[in-house]
Amino acid sequence: MGPLRKKAVPASVLILVAVVFSAWDAELHFGDVTDIGNSFDFLSGMWPLDFSMADHTLEETLITVEMAFLGTVAGLAVALPLSFLAARNTSPGPVVCNGVRSFLTLLRSIPELVLALIFVPTFGLEPLTVIVAIFLHNVAVLGKLLAELVEAADPGPREAVASTGARDVLVALYGIVPQIFPNILSHYFYRLEVGVRSSLLFGAIGAGGIGDVLFLHFKTFEYAAMAVDILAIMVLIWLLDILGAFFRAKVI
Amino acid sequence: MLQFIDLTKRYGKADPPALQDFSLTVEEGEFVVLLGRSGAGKSTLIRCANGLIRPTSGEVRWKGESVTRAKKEELLKLRAGMGMIFQQFQLISRLDVLTNVMVGRFHHLPLWRSLTGTFPPEVVETAREALHRVGIGHLARQRADGLSGGQQQRVAIARVLVQRPKLLLGDEPVASLDPVTADAILRLLKEIHRHEKMTTILNLHDVHMARRVATRIVGIRNGRLVFDGKPEELDESRVWDIYRPDDDCCRPFLVHESQPPVSHVLLRV
Numbered sequence A: 001m002g003p004l005r006k007k008a009v010p011a012s013v014l015i016l017v018a019v020v021f022s023a024w025d026a027e028l029h030f031g032d033v034t035d036i037g038n039s040f041d042f043l044s045g046m047w048p049l050d051f052s053m054a055d056h057t058l059e060e061t062l063i064t065v066e067m068a069f070l071g072t073v074a075g076l077a078v079a080l081p082l083s084f085l086a087a088r089n090t091s092p093g094p095v096v097c098n099g100v101r102s103f104l105t106l107l108r109s110i111p112e113l114v115l116a117l118i119f120v121p122t123f124g125l126e127p128l129t130v131i132v133a134i135f136l137h138n139v140a141v142l143g144k145l146l147a148e149l150v151e152a153a154d155p156g157p158r159e160a161v162a163s164t165g166a167r168d169v170l171v172a173l174y175g176i177v178p179q180i181f182p183n184i185l186s187h188y189f190y191r192l193e194v195g196v197r198s199s200l201l202f203g204a205i206g207a208g209g210i211g212d213v214l215f216l217h218f219k220t221f222e223y224a225a226m227a228v229d230i231l232a233i234m235v236l237i238w239l240l241d242i243l244g245a246f247f248r249a250k251v252i
Numbered sequence B: 001m002l003q004f005i006d007l008t009k010r011y012g013k014a015d016p017p018a019l020q021d022f023s024l025t026v027e028e029g030e031f032v033v034l035l036g037r038s039g040a041g042k043s044t045l046i047r048c049a050n051g052l053i054r055p056t057s058g059e060v061r062w063k064g065e066s067v068t069r070a071k072k073e074e075l076l077k078l079r080a081g082m083g084m085i086f087q088q089f090q091l092i093s094r095l096d097v098l099t100n101v102m103v104g105r106f107h108h109l110p111l112w113r114s115l116t117g118t119f120p121p122e123v124v125e126t127a128r129e130a131l132h133r134v135g136i137g138h139l140a141r142q143r144a145d146g147l148s149g150g151q152q153q154r155v156a157i158a159r160v161l162v163q164r165p166k167l168l169l170g171d172e173p174v175a176s177l178d179p180v181t182a183d184a185i186l187r188l189l190k191e192i193h194r195h196e197k198m199t200t201i202l203n204l205h206d207v208h209m210a211r212r213v214a215t216r217i218v219g220i221r222n223g224r225l226v227f228d229g230k231p232e233e234l235d236e237s238r239v240w241d242i243y244r245p246d247d248d249c250c251r252p253f254l255v256h257e258s259q260p261p262v263s264h265v266l267l268r269v
């Protein structure tokens, strides 16, 4: 604790100053907290739950899952080969390695929402726009994550497969993929969950899915129906979590 | 015939060379054992043979063809003719034993077959036969990482058998095994050497074992060749030459009254 305590005072002061400045600069109206009753009214408006539109909610929830699934699966399919080009230990050369890495970083720096907006003029306010945005974003994110897995893989099996005169693609497929497979699966399910969350947000711009329905119910003050939408989302995320754990347990 | 010609390997510019002007010619049918202390350059040398490591200078030739200068396709072809086994076995742990063995056929199978994992029945049969030959036919469908060390090395040897190479390279193939298992594996390698007429080069850490299996022993010290001869020519003073410590400071302690007890131990006299 000795050396820590020395730096604790200036560090606390710094953090405190940053908190106060941020709160002041962002012009937070803390006084509005007296209106908390409005939020309770809003929440109480959700009860009793209105299941009259549940069919529609389920249909659109399914669309959300489908969008996230298609986008992330396509992302994984493209990210996997790219990750081998980006990993230092499997890349055919420094030019390819750095080229792919830079491309992935550039792509990752574009927010998913921006990607979606870019493709609205092409595909319209449709699920396809959302799928393309999720796809591109996941190529970038999974490409980087999988490249790290490839770099951390044990070189032993690779060397053994290479020693038989097998082609590079087989050295990668047999010498590395089996080792990192459970981790690929973990990353994938996490990205699927994130994909579901972001396709919810894209619903807000009107591109379909349960997010679209939720915001529509919100705007038309149908809070009791909206509560059912929220319930569907919560159950969905929970199910994905179970599914991910199930598949991971299967392959380990 | 495998030729190492003036091989020098430097891993880093500042590091001392792992191999220095190393020349050696191994004739077909020989069973060569490389001896040397840790860091002497044995693994480096054996990996230069099949091009897993590229030497800084010098050349490796296999039956007159240059491994060092080979283009990718040629190199793959050359490697297919050389089997290799390792100290840590280096199997694909998550896959079953049979698939691990079939890796030995990858060079000769159409690419789509290996990519999709659909192997023709005759290849599966060959792999099963190889597993029976090394005494673990009953483990074909087990996962490779569930096996004992000795069993894993047998899987690797079965992979070499289906690969049908003319040369077998072994980087300390018995160093992770108990003495009895190590002995059994060495016997198996010796049997394969005789039966398949497979030229064999092994790194070993045990002088006693080396003298028993080798037709020729090569000693490496600090990347240089310091002994090359028949097992019976490897007397105590030659063993001492291979293994003695670099710094003279340790000498008075280790060499007690002009007798080299270290080689004594190594020779298990």
Ligand SMILES: Nc1ncnc2c1ncn2[C@@H]1O[C@H](COP(=O)(O)OP(=O)(O)OP(=O)(O)O)[C@@H](O)[C@H]1O
Binding pocket: B011, B012, B017, B018, B036, B037, B038, B039, B040, B041, B042, B043, B044, B045
């Ligand atoms: N990949 C590498 N990068 C840097 N230096 C290395 C590398 N591999 C080996 N070396 C160095 O080269 C020298 C020779 O190593 P090598 O592995 O060939 O020795 P060895 O005789 O096989 O030793 P051991 O009996 O411990 O396996 C050592 O000094 C080692 O530190």
Ligand SMILES: [Mg+2]
Binding pocket: B042, B043, B044, B171, B172
């Ligand atoms: Mg070694």
